[in-house]
Amino acid sequence: MPESPKGRSRKKDAARTLEDLEVVFDALAHAQRRHILMALHFRGGAMLAGDIAERFACSWPTTTRHLGVLRDAGLVEVRQDGRHRTYRLNAARLQSVVGDWLGHFTPSKAPKSRRRTKT
Amino acid sequence: MPESPKGRSRKKDAARTLEDLEVVFDALAHAQRRHILMALHFRGGAMLAGDIAERFACSWPTTTRHLGVLRDAGLVEVRQDGRHRTYRLNAARLQSVVGDWLGHFTPSKAPKSRRRTKT
DNA sequence: TCAAAGGTTAGCCGTTCTGCTAAACGTCGT
DNA sequence: ACGACGTTTAGCAGAACGGCTAACCTTTGA
Numbered sequence: 559m560p561e562s563p564k565g566r567s568r569k570k571d572a573a574r575t576l577e578d579l580e581v582v583f584d585a586l587a588h589a590q591r592r593h594i595l596m597a598l599h600f601r602g603g604a605m606l607a608g609d610i611a612e613r614f615a616c617s618w619p620t621t622t623r624h625l626g627v628l629r630d631a632g633l634v635e636v637r638q639d640g641r642h643r644t645y646r647l648n649a650a651r652l653q654s655v656v657g658d659w660l661g662h663f664t665p666s667k668a669p670k671s672r673r674r675t676k677t
Numbered sequence: 678m679p680e681s682p683k684g685r686s687r688k689k690d691a692a693r694t695l696e697d698l699e700v701v702f703d704a705l706a707h708a709q710r711r712h713i714l715m716a717l718h719f720r721g722g723a724m725l726a727g728d729i730a731e732r733f734a735c736s737w738p739t740t741t742r743h744l745g746v747l748r749d750a751g752l753v754e755v756r757q758d759g760r761h762r763t764y765r766l767n768a769a770r771l772q773s774v775v776g777d778w779l780g781h782f783t784p785s786k787a788p789k790s791r792r793r794t795k796t
Numbered sequence: 797t798c799a800a801a802g803g804t805t806a807g808c809c810g811t812t813c814t815g816c817t818a819a820a821c822g823t824c825g826t
Numbered sequence: 827a828c829g830a831c832g833t834t835t836a837g838c839a840g841a842a843c844g845g846c847t848a849a850c851c852t853t854t855g856a
Contacts, residue, residue: 580708587706588844589699592778599782607803620845622804641802641853649782659711660775663718663768707814726833739815741834760823760832798856805850813842820835826828 575658578632582655585631590614591624595633598647607643694777697751701774704750709733710743714752717766726762 585591597613598605611621625645628634632651637644704710716732717724730740744764747753751770756763 576708579711583702583705583711586702589695590844592698592702596781608801611803616844617846618802619804619806619847623844626804638852643803647782649784652782653779656775656779660772660779662715663766663771665768727831730833735814736816737832738817738834738836742814745834757822762833799854800856801852801854803851803853806848808846808848810845811843813840815840816838818836818838821833822831823833824829824831826830 578655579659581631582633582652585627585633586656588624588627590616590621591628594621594624594628595647595652598634598645599649603649604644604646606639607645610645694774697774698778700750701752701771704746704752705775707743707746709735709740710747713740713743713747714766714771717753717764718768722768723763723765725758726764729764 593614594610597610601609607622607625608618610625611618614621625634625636629636629645633648634645635648637646712733713729716729720728726741726744727737729744730737733740744753744755748755748764752767753764754767756765
């Protein structure tokens with residue numbers, strides 16, 4: 559499916575958003591994956607795979623799979639670093655996808671307004 | 678499962694919050710359940726079960742089950758109305774649980790950030 | 797070249813989820 | 827009381843999920 563650089567139709571944009579919602583909320587549905595995101599955040603946004611895996615009781619491959627789900631959701635990014643792998647939190651995407659969706663539920667306000675705590 | 682329909686205690690919410698996160702994010706993991714919440718919101722916050730069920734392609738019992746998940750998560754409340762049942766959105770809880778969790782990831786609150794992502 | 801360290805992939809297995817249909821339940825109108 | 831209506835519950839089948847172990851790659855270092 560070719561991607562229009564600038565002239566993205568609103569329909570596809572909406573579809574893209576729906577897909578984002580699905581993959582992100584699906585990733586957030588598991589406690590350990592939420593925990594991984596937290597750990598990443600509280601350790602400055604980036605950790606080695608081994609450091610992440612050691613924090614959890616389950617086996618390393620299981621954590622690897624969770625990291626894969628988070629990566630497919632775009633919530634973390636991987637970078638090979640020698641024989642290590644560094645996972646970096648993508649907090650902006652988390653805020654964007656979840657925050658935008660949550661913003662639709664603001665009580666009696668314009669549902670498309672961005673999260674601006676200025677009012 | 679012992680769930681008190683009354684207000685939740687605000688004191689020892691530390692353990693309760695984790696449980697809330699789990700049940701709420703689990704409820705939000707399914708597209709139709711998110712869609713139900715949206716429909717409720719955009720129809721003024723309350724709908725009859727039948728009106729909800731008619732909006733979706735799946736069978737009525739399936740929607741009933743989704744509504745049950747949302748109700749167990751505290752995201753909707755039910756009220757028997759004659760032989761109808763009115764489902765009401767609990768947007769406050771949605772905002773509270775999801776928004777609070779999301780608030781941990783704000784860059785301004787980064788606890789030990791070595792590198793600060795530009796705000 | 798060999799072996800160890802760091803991670804991932806492959807495959808299995810039990811549990812949970814989601815969909816359906818059929819049946820039951822409570823309420824209203826007659 | 828009876829039947830129709832609105833909705834839930836029960837039960838089942840198939841798919842998806844999450845855990846594990848074992849095997850596999852890749853890089854480092856001797």
